[in-house]
Amino acid sequence: MSKKSTPAIVKPEGLEKVLLHACCAPCSTAIVEWLKNNSLKPTIFYYNPNIFPKEEYDKRRDESRRHAEMNGIDWIEGEWDHEEWKKAVEGHEHDAERQGRCQICFNLRMKKAAEKAKELGIDTFTTTLASSRWKNLDQVNAAGAKAEAETDGTSFWAQNWRKGGLQERRNTLIKEGNFYNQLYCGCEYSMRTKDDDIDKNLPK
Numbered sequence: 602m603s604k605k606s607t608p609a610i611v612k613p614e615g616l617e618k619v620l621l622h623a624c625c626a627p628c629s630t631a632i633v634e635w636l637k638n639n640s641l642k643p644t645i646f647y648y649n650p651n652i653f654p655k656e657e658y659d660k661r662r663d664e665s666r667r668h669a670e671m672n673g674i675d676w677i678e679g680e681w682d683h684e685e686w687k688k689a690v691e692g693h694e695h696d697a698e699r700q701g702r703c704q705i706c707f708n709l710r711m712k713k714a715a716e717k718a719k720e721l722g723i724d725t726f727t728t729t730l731a732s733s734r735w736k737n738l739d740q741v742n743a744a745g746a747k748a749e750a751e752t753d754g755t756s757f758w759a760q761n762w763r764k765g766g767l768q769e770r771r772n773t774l775i776k777e778g779n780f781y782n783q784l785y786c787g788c789e790y791s792m793r794t795k796d797d798d799i800d801k802n803l804p805k
Contacts, residue, residue, distance in 0.1 A: 647679060
């Protein structure tokens with residue numbers, strides 16, 4: 602008799618509500634669909650002070666809100682304080698992606714997500730950051746665990762949201778919803794490409 606395999610996505614026992622920190626609409630699509638299909642009520646928390654410039658932030662915010670409205674779920678916007686974010690990552694402007702700057706950024710955003718979850722009386726929070734193949738999943742999970750430890754009464758749902766066919770489903774839902782799909786992570790430092798000899802985005 603063969604052992605049952607562990608499902609790609611494991612729903613925490615007894616979970617009914619979850620705060621979903623969302624970086625954008627595209628990364629939210631398949632996750633929200635899965636949550637709803639599994640009898641969970643998500644509340645989207647859009648908190649991304651890293652995004653630059655403001656016009657880009659507004660575009661992603663509006664698409665995230667539109668996605669939430671299409672799904673009939675609650676949507677909350679956190680404060681966009683890019684200057685505060687820049688102070689937090691100061692000294693890490695030249696870090697490559699997936700290094701120290703990203704960890705600081707994730708820590709900041711997960712801490713706010715945990716605090717918002719506690720404020721709303723939602724025990725569990727998770728993040729769409731864990732759906733992107735461009736992110737270091739260990740960094741995302743470390744940030745979530747840190748926020749949980751620092752915020753009483755909260756629990757971080759560490760889940761690889763790329764699994765269970767969600768990556769493929771995401772691509773389909775982006776097309777169906779005609780969602781704006783950005784080409785860089787968000788901050789001015791992530792605008793750099795590997796072919797850039799001179800980083801034009803960094804302050805002189």
